[in-house]
Amino acid sequence: MRNFYEVNGNVFFKIEKYMNEWENFIGIYDKNGQEKKGAAQSLGSHVQKLWKNFNEDRSQLDKHYMETAIGLQAYISSFLLPNIERVFSLLVRDENIFALESQLVTEKDELIITDFGCGPLSGSVAILTLIEYILSQNSKLVAPKKIYIYAIDRSEKVVEVGSKFIKNSLISESSIFIERVTSPAKILKKSDIALCINVFNEIPEKHRLKTLKSIYDMSNEGALLLIMEPGQEEHAKALGTLRDHLIETATDCEIISPCAHKKLCPLAQNTARKDWCWFRHAWNPPVSLNLIDKFSKIDHHELNFSYLFLQKNKIRSAENYFARCVSDEFPLDLKGNKAQFDYFTNNLSSGEKEEFIEMAQYEGGLQKILLCTQSGALESAFVIADPEQKEYRRGRRIKEDSELYMRAKERI
Structure with a gap:
């Protein structure tokens, strides 16, 4: 409706x-x-x-x-x-x-x-x-x-x-x-x-x-x-x-x-x-x-x-979720920006870094979103720029087992 x-x-x-x-x-x-x-x-x-x-x-x-x-x-x-x-x-x-x-x-x-x-x-x-x-x-x-x-x-x-x-x-x-x-x-x-x-x-x-x-x-x-x-x-x-x-x-x-x-x-x-x-x-x-x-x-x-x-005194519980997206998607231009690339990949394993590079080369590149999590902290997350990924739009709940491509290692 x-x-x-x-x-x-x-x-x-x-x-x-x-x-x-x-x-x-x-x-x-x-x-x-x-x-x-x-x-x-x-x-x-x-x-x-x-x-x-x-x-x-x-x-x-x-x-x-x-x-x-x-x-x-x-x-x-x-x-x-x-x-x-x-x-x-x-x-x-x-x-x-x-x-x-x-x-x-x-x-x-x-x-x-x-x-x-x-x-x-x-x-x-x-x-x-x-x-x-x-x-x-x-x-x-x-x-x-x-x-x-x-x-x-x-x-x-x-x-x-x-x-x-x-x-x-x-x-x-x-x-x-x-x-x-x-x-x-x-x-x-x-x-x-x-x-x-x-x-x-x-x-x-x-x-x-x-x-x-x-x-x-x-x-x-x-x-x-x-x-x-x-x-x-x-x-x-x-x-x-x-x-x-x-x-x-x-x-x-x-x-x-x-x-x-x-x-x-x-x-x-x-x-x-x-x-x-x-x-x-x-x-x-x-x-x-x-x-x-x-x-x-x-x-x-x-x-x-x-x-x-x-x-x-809540009567029924809603579905548990890990976080809520509290931002719009905004682009990360990591191609040719070594300092920014190093900042986001500094704490990644070699396998994670390879995955990150592959994502960054995807048509449209990476998008960053802001999550408000169960811990009460704000956390950044990366998604491939894809209009079909409606799950990550502002206001959407994010399940703990959600296929986020990668969550930033640092807390904001």
């Missing part, structure tokens, strides 16, 4: 209706379905300004941008669907979906979702879509009788819009209940799934751990916690640091992904490395979002993010 909006919901939530609600709200088509070019151009201009404030100059970002009609419309038009797809695409992967299934093994009167910094409830929509997808794929799983969502956000207006989209897309009116609260301290029911989507980067660093810990503590045994942040250096490294602090202080906190270990993050804020832990997802944005992108000059075909997916 590549795109969230292709899921056919038939238990709680009709995704097709949700998409219609979204299109009606952004208002770039008339009642006959014809494009309103002026409206789309104007909206695209506001989206472009909002995007620049998010990504280039946060000091210019109005904290109350979603309290204005045009600010809210701009955000909903360009950011809502990609945020839903980020969460959906991540959790639907084999390594993560088992955790969602663990919430549906036995019937529950209520499935409690805590959506912190929810905005228009993009994270909750992704979970609702995932539940519909999972139930359609596995007849042995049991739908909860009701889904209860704590929508935690200071903006009443944006929660109202997001809630309206959901309520107008329900299959049964009494199946999903949404309650807006302004703080995690006001949660009264322990959660089964807690979401923190693109929110900690907007909170002062000194308050992040305390806030996260309060959300974690108000969760049931076996509860899931997803933190997702922009895939940018500052925010990804800050998430690595927050991860380390939570693991040190939280009871029974187990990492489902992306980490292959629970040791200190080798790419957190206190490390000297310029690398950071982030991932990407390619999808097919719907036609209306492509139109907004055309006028805002933003490309949403590839979505970047950093994340941490946890479970309290």
Whole structure:
């Protein structure tokens, strides 16, 4: 399943209706379905300004941008669907979906979702879509009788819009209940799934751990916690640091992904490395979002993010793996570069050196990737430049018996 909006919901939530609600709200088509070019151009201009404030100059970002009609419309038009797809695409992967299934093994009167910094409830929509997808794929799983969502956000207006989209897309009116609260301290029911989507980067660093810990503590045994942040250096490294602090202080906190270990993050804020832990997802944005992108000059075909997916007292274990690839492939030009060749082959046996030379002479040469391993260390590895070697792309898990052509002898 590549795109969230292709899921056919038939238990709680009709995704097709949700998409219609979204299109009606952004208002770039008339009642006959014809494009309103002026409206789309104007909206695209506001989206472009909002995007620049998010990504280039946060000091210019109005904290109350979603309290204005045009600010809210701009955000909903360009950011809502990609945020839903980020969460959906991540959790639907084999390594993560088992955790969602663990919430549906036995019937529950209520499935409690805590959506912190929810905005228009993009994270909750992704979970609702995932539940519909999972139930359609596995007849042995049991739908909860009701889904209860704590929508935690200071903006009443944006929660109202997001809630309206959901309520107008329900299959049964009494199946999903949404309650807006302004703080995690006001949660009264322990959660089964807690979401923190693109929110900690907007909170002062000194308050992040305390806030996260309060959300974690108000969760049931076996509860899931997803933190997702922009895939940018500052925010990804800050998430690595927050991860380390939570693991040190939280009871029974187990990492489902992306980490292959629970040791200190080798790419957190206190490390000297310029690398950071982030991932990407390619999808097919719907036609209306492509139109907004055309006028805002933003490309949403590839979505970047950093994340941490946890479970309290992990119920089922994912497949063990040796490492995760945390870099793109980049070329090593060893032909004619004796110093670099000597550096990489210094500790190799004669047989390994011959293999290395043979690899280096292969058409396209060698590529280098960075692995985050079970030991908590970063390790370089070499692969032949071959586009068919999908196993080694950023974000992929690497099994211990994987046919890596050769791992570097030095630790980075």
